[in-house]
Amino acid sequence: MNLSTIEKVNVSGKRVFVRADLDVPLSETRDSQHETRKIEDETRLRAVMPTIEYLLGHRAKVIVGGHLGRPEGFDKSLSLEPVAKWLSIKYKVLSIKYGKRGEFDGWEITPDLFILENLRFYKGEEANDLNFAKKLSSLADVYVNDAFAMSHRNHASIVGITKFLPHYAGFHLAKEIEMLGKAMDNPKRPLVVIIGGKKIETKLPLVHRMHEIADYVLVGGKIAQESKVLLKEQHSKLTGKKSVLLVADSNSDKSDITEQDAENFLQIINTARTVIWNGSMGIISEKRKVKSEKNDTERGTRLIAKGIMESGAYSVVGGGDTVEFLNKLGILDKFSFTSTGGGAMLAFLSGEKLPGIEALLNNGLYHA
Numbered sequence: 586m587n588l589s590t591i592e593k594v595n596v597s598g599k600r601v602f603v604r605a606d607l608d609v610p611l612s613e614t615r616d617s618q619h620e621t622r623k624i625e626d627e628t629r630l631r632a633v634m635p636t637i638e639y640l641l642g643h644r645a646k647v648i649v650g651g652h653l654g655r656p657e658g659f660d661k662s663l664s665l666e667p668v669a670k671w672l673s674i675k676y677k678v679l680s681i682k683y684g685k686r687g688e689f690d691g692w693e694i695t696p697d698l699f700i701l702e703n704l705r706f707y708k709g710e711e712a713n714d715l716n717f718a719k720k721l722s723s724l725a726d727v728y729v730n731d732a733f734a735m736s737h738r739n740h741a742s743i744v745g746i747t748k749f750l751p752h753y754a755g756f757h758l759a760k761e762i763e764m765l766g767k768a769m770d771n772p773k774r775p776l777v778v779i780i781g782g783k784k785i786e787t788k789l790p791l792v793h794r795m796h797e798i799a800d801y802v803l804v805g806g807k808i809a810q811e812s813k814v815l816l817k818e819q820h821s822k823l824t825g826k827k828s829v830l831l832v833a834d835s836n837s838d839k840s841d842i843t844e845q846d847a848e849n850f851l852q853i854i855n856t857a858r859t860v861i862w863n864g865s866m867g868i869i870s871e872k873r874k875v876k877s878e879k880n881d882t883e884r885g886t887r888l889i890a891k892g893i894m895e896s897g898a899y900s901v902v903g904g905g906d907t908v909e910f911l912n913k914l915g916i917l918d919k920f921s922f923t924s925t926g927g928g929a930m931l932a933f934l935s936g937e938k939l940p941g942i943e944a945l946l947n948n949g950l951y952h953a
């Protein structure tokens with residue numbers, strides 16, 4: 586893929602807008618006076634640092650933009666302030682200044698580094714509204730997409746903005762494309778794809794796209810729970826090459842897949858030579874911490890993780906929650922490649938064209 590990275594442009598003295606994956610898992614604790622939000626996994630933030638460092642090192646003025654969660658309008662609990670604080674610690678800044686760039690709120694970390702508030706607080710972002718994209722573009726001279734996990738979304742800070750600014754890929758985005766491309770270039774078989782977690786509307790169509798490339802597609806988590814009948818019906822209608830589809834049942838309180846299905850999945854994973862995995866099999870959030878064997882809702886997901894590690898297969902794992910879980914278990918480094926993307930990774934691997942990447946490949950600018 587012929588993507589131009591930021592090394593292709595002279596950024597010295599220029600204002601550069603970096604779209605980053607800032608959608609990190611957060612936890613909330615509350616006492617009588619304060620509410621504290623803590624970043625539970627830094628993988629996505631660490632991924633964009635080489636790009637930010639490179640730009641600052643080449644005397645650019647950097648504006649970082651991104652989103653958190655799925656707010657409908659302004660929502661204090663989804664403010665990017667914890668990410669601004671995280672950046673301020675990186676740059677050893679004692680306090681961050683709330684400020685503005687054009688019409689946009691955010692925080693000044695250093696005179697050369699500004700982070701915008703959650704872009705999804707603005708209606709125009711998800712609508713890919715061209716007027717909104719134009720306003721955003723007026724903050725910078727150059728646009729850099731380093732948000733692989735968002736590149737399957739047709740949003741203003743991913744697609745629309747490229748119509749107004751010269752656009753480049755950041756280092757992280759370029760690496761994802763290179764590594765995921767290699768993984769799918771003649772993969773060793775059997776190739777097993779495991780899909781779980783939530784975000785059903787994003788993942789449902791991808792289960793079927795995977796039939797063209799995989800030998801087995803194993804589905805667990807909420808998507809299996811809510812769409813088992815539909816998945817099986819759609820599978821029966823597929824023609825041509827189709828992989829074996831297994832959709833797990835959930836246990837009685839719907840918090841995990843059944844022991845039998847975990848066992849069935851493991852038998853297949855054990856034969857795999859390539860595994861692609863996104864999404865948990867059951868509830869893996871900190872709020873429902875494992876307290877006893879009886880309410881161990883993480884069992885299925887843990888077994889799958891262990892099964893992949895022990896299979897010796899080339900393994901690609903991705904997605905915010907899945908990566909956070911493996912990091913907490915201390916086993917993320919046992920996987921061959923970690924993608925920041927969940928839906929984006931599955932879409933890319935299934936051969937879908939991602940709007941964010943297509944926009945970078947298109948060199949035309951729109952002058953309105």
Ligand code: 3PG
Nearest residue numbers: 608655734735905927928
């Ligand atoms: C993700 O976590 O997969 C990305 O941040 C995209 O988020 P979205 O599914 O809310 O668009």
